[in-house]
Amino acid sequence: MMRDDANTQTLLSLRHRVDILARFDLRDELAEEILLAADTRGRDRASAGTVSSETKSGMEHTVRMVGSVAGSGRVSVGGHIVGGDLNMCGNASVNPNDAKRTYFEHIMSSCAGLEDRWEAATGAPMMDITLLDTFVPPNVIDRVAFGEDRLGGRHRVRLEDIEASGVEVVGGWEVVPMSVVEYLREHRSAVICGEPGMGKTSLLKHIAMMRLLREVSGDVNLPALQGLIPIMVSAGRFVGSNHFSRSASALWKFIGDELELFPGLRPVIEDAATRGGLCIAIDDLHAVADPKAQVTMAQAIIELSRSFPASQVVVVSRSLRAVVRQLFVNARFAITELMPFSIEQAKAMVVLCEGLGIGGGSARQLELLNEIVGMRDLQEAWSCPGVWMQCVVRCLAGRGVPEDPRHLHANVVTDAIARWLSDDNELGSLKAYVGIPYLRKQDMEECLAAAAHRAFEAHGGCSISKAELMDVIAPYLGGDCGKAQRLCDYVDVNAGVLRRVDGRYEFPQRLQEYLVGKWLASQPDFPSAAADLLVAEPEKWGRALERALQVVTPEVGILAVEMVGDMVEMREGQSQRALVAAASGLVRLHQRLKHSRPHQTRVTERIAQGLVRLLGSTSEEWRLRVEAGNVLGRLGDVREGVLSELPALARIPDGVVWLDPDSSGAETEGFKYAVKYDYWMNRYLVTQAQYYLFLQENADHPMPVGDRSYGWMQGKYPSGLANHPVVLVSWYDAVAYCEWITVRWRLAGIVPAGYVARLPTEPEWLLAARGAVTLPNGVANRWPRRAYPWGELADPECGNLAEGGEHRVYGTTPVGAYPKGASPYGVYDMAGNVMEWQNTSWGSFDVQEVGFISRYDLEDGREARDAKGLRRLRGGSWLFAERDAKCACRLDPSKGFPDVGFRVVIAPAL
Structure with a gap:
């Protein structure tokens, strides 16, 4: 193959990494193709005995570049x-x-x-x-069309799997991982x-x-x-x-x-x-x-x-x-x-780093790292490649894993500064190099924080010129520009926090964010200064505030968040993004505190109520509402019927509703159907947090599993999704939840005699979504056969659906995040987010056959618990195109899917 050691070592590094990835069923297509080409050339040389000097010298030169890299x-x-x-x-x-x-x-x-x-x-x-030694290729999100055959063999296999599972879809989408190279x-x-x-x-x-x-x-x-x-x-x-x-x-x-x-x-x-x-x-x-x-x-x-x-x-x-x-x-x-690391990707990185001989890679260190992988509470660490790399290297080097991996950036900065100041440094101590024997770690941290802030404030980025850097650091070195110059020279050859690139000095982005936050936290008037900056430029300063709140005392941090809330209220909602950023920082504060304090509780309740108002606003941009809902879920969603078992009910009066042709196997046109009783429907879909309460009292019931994004681990739903609809639940799971909640609500006096909590029948669901032909108070329904709960026309501002263009989310969203899409009775997410199990049976396990061929009849057995066949679903989902949100689907009642959930009605027992 190639002659010198550098060439051989480069190919060995590639081959080693490819082999390790293969152990975990992972691939690096580009590296594999280079190795294939090298093997082919090697065989050709062996058979021909010669190789062109141009090809050989070109490859050898480039490989030597990699083999001799000493910096980044x-x-x-x-x-x-x-x-x-x-x-x-x-x-x-x-x-x-x-x-x-x-x-x-x-x-x-x-x-x-x-x-x-x-x-x-x-x-x-x-x-x-x-990267040659340790890079684990990430995946990106890919949309696979259910009903199209234009995407090649891999997607045809997916289509066959979907059809085999009994899904009938006019044209939905599924999100699957895809290699970046293929994309x-x-x-x-x-x-x-x-x-x-x-x-x-x-x-x-x-x-x-x-x-x-x-x-x-x-x-x-x-x-x-x-x-x-x-x-x-x-x-x-x-x-x-x-x-x-x-x-x-x-x-x-x-x-x-x-x-x-x-x-x-x-x-x-x-x-x-x-x-x-x-x-x-x-x-x-x-x-x-x-x-x-x-x-x-x-x-x-x-x-x-x-x-x-x-x-x-x-x-x-x-x-x-x-x-x-x-x-x-x-x-x-x-x-x-980019998709978060899977468990396999995280474990592959551990093996790759261990192979470099970092700290000897003791058995206990490796055991600790493999214990962390898969832990739901530490998913923020192992699913994020950059954070996980730092965790792995620190652990293998004998420093252990921080109690809170979110503090890794602070650890990296303090480790680098401690090394600079150590007499054991191979270049000698920074104190001796610049001639300041009393230089302290605190001085260097403040110096670097000031430099990071200068780069951020002046240029909005991570880089700073040498002249600017010297201007910032000189005051920390007694005002001596010569010593500032020597510090720059020291950094040139001993990087770690700051590095020289093309004549400028750059901070790694994650470390710069931490240092800017540290600078912000050091300001004497931090609460008011932070509030002013955040309200003025929330997108620029939001992450810096989060980092600052990890540094200041909790009391000071809570005061800063409170001042942001005050300013947002005074400016009449013009700075709602600042409120979301402040709430996100408050979540970080909660993570630092083991016990809540009275002032903290009051501020949290106030900020949470502000997020609720934002979430229910029809004037705010949809993306901000979704972000607010996500933060509210982590902070503690205070909306009734979202996290607790108690419901937020909408009364649905009896009435006549138009049923679709699809609601009756024999009908080619829709027909009217009378629902002859009042009932109540939960305004929100059943959430992950509510289903968690059910599983806590029913420990033998299986958890939702089978999907990398939504599958539960260690008895808990995915991090950050408390107020998202529960998914991966079968029809039988939903029925079991309804039976459990019936008992709870009956004890609370919510369920009247003769009524139960259960899944809605298809007419009940359509009545709540469309409204009766004549609405309450005798008002005629403008769109009694409306295609969507909000009206006749698709609107991506009204629901989380697949073909939303810039509105595409690629996943579930907090319940109630699309208030414009509420039904005539104020029920949310009836088109989009997730499809909803109906109690109604299709009557056959073959999607091409119809078991119940007559018009809908409540008494013909299709609503029976033991009715045979697929069960119906309504509402479309984040995987469905807008045009398909109004269609019904049929699915195997024993299976769960990542875009299928349910909601509960209180209605007469069937």
Whole structure:
């Protein structure tokens, strides 16, 4: 194969990682293809006895780049198009192949390492852990069409599975994991979203490295993403440049200016652009804090994509603002989300890190890590790649796992500073290096926090110039600029919290957020200062406040949250996003306190009521309502009938309702049906928290399992979903819950004589959703045969449905988050969120047959507990298109699904 040790070691690293991933049924397609090409070349050489010098030298040179990486850093390359034509400066006298290799070396050395450095063991030298050794490819969310056969064999198998389970769907969707490589192969222009620590930047680096290894391999037959030269662009740096504007030419000029660092590269890039051989990766779009600037940035990206229709454009960001998301949707960018680590992915990372020899990897350390994986209470740690990597390395190095993994960022900062100040450091103590023997850890923490704040406040990002850095740190070093210079020199070769990249100094993003929060917490007037900043710019300062609340005393933190609530009320709801951010910070405070305090309880109740008002507002943007509902669920949803077993009931008077043709097997047109009794329906779907109460009293009843996103672990529902509808419950599970709650409600005096709590019949459900032909008080129903609970027309503001465009959620949402979609009787989520089990039987286990062929008859046995056949469902779900929300489905009553739940009615016993 290859001659020198570096070449062999690189391939061995790739092969080792691929083999480890395979143990857990995981894949890295790009690495596998490189190894396949290397094996093929090795066999060819063995048979031919020779190999071209160009192919050999190219691969050896690139592999040596990886083998010799000693640091990490983020490449920022940026750009300009003039009149739609590529015009890039460069020195044409330089050999293009040499320029290409120099550029590749820069990309490889910048992308090979992770953001942070670690000690292999206490007191040991710092070590870089490369992506080649430890990268576990994440998955993204993919939509699979139930009723379409356009997506290849994998999706046909899914369709067959679904049909075999007895689902009849006109055109719903299912969300499944999909490899990033496969996703990018299918989509030329894509936006990949993910929360902090989900591995967005590491993903771009990994793809860049693998592409370059493929490029120099000379094997053009490899199918995945071949021939694409990566150009990585920092969104924050483009916004801070003189070129910033909405045009593609401005973005390309920025790219061209930075590519001037590589003389002679112009013909290479021109050729790649002409043949569609560029992959332009835009990193950290969310780092553009100003909303208008982010819109401008998105417009420039879209125009650049149109200017190079054959090249690929990939954007990574946290969640997108609504207007930015819509811009990308309109431009036909595919938008997806990184999925949290599965248990298999988390365990694979443990094995990969253990193989590096960190701290010896004692049996107890490995046992502890494997105990953590799968623990519901620590899912926030092991399901987040960035946080989990820090947990694994700290544990293997003998430092254990923090009691609260959310404090890992503070641990990393304090560990790095302690190492700088230690006499055991291989470079000597920082105190001796800068000539300040009394330099304290606290001084350095404050110094770094001030620098992180300067970068954040001035540029909205993580980087700061050397001049700015020296200006910030000099006061902490006695005002001596010479000592500030020496500290910068020390950081250049002893990174960990701050690193030098392309002439600027950058903080790893997660650490910068912690340090900015620490700076905010250090302000003498923290409560009022934090409230002012948050209300003025909630999207920019929300996460910093969360971090600050992890540092300040609980009393001070609660006071800051209270002041935000005061200011939001005074400004008459104009700063509702600030309220959501403050509530999220309050959740963090609760996690720090084992016992609630009177002032804390009062503030929590007040903030929770503010979130309830926001959740019920029909004037607020849907995404903010959903976010408010999610935070409310973690804080403690105070709405009646959501977390407790007591219901929030809507009275449904007797009346005549139109039944669909589908409600009667023989009818081709709808007909009227009289429901001759009053009944009550719960306004909300049964939630995860309510079902948890049921399982606590019925320990032998099976838990909802079978789905990575919604399956229960260790007797508890997924974290953060307390006020979401319970899913993965069968019809029999729902009936068992109703029987249990009947007893509870009867004891509470809620269920009258002759009535029970049960699943609704199909006419009962339709009456509550559509309203009677004549509504209460003799008012005529404007839409007695309405398609949706809110009216005749589909409206993504009214329900959580699959084809919502920018409104797409890809999962359940808190109950009642779409108040515009309430039925005429005030019942929520009757179209969207989850499908709802009906008591009514289809009468057959074959979806093509109808067991009950006559018009609906309450007495014909279709409502019997022991009625044979599939059970009916109504309402559509987050997997269903809007047009299908009005259709009925039939499912096997013994199975649960990730988009099927139920609600309870109090009605006459059947």
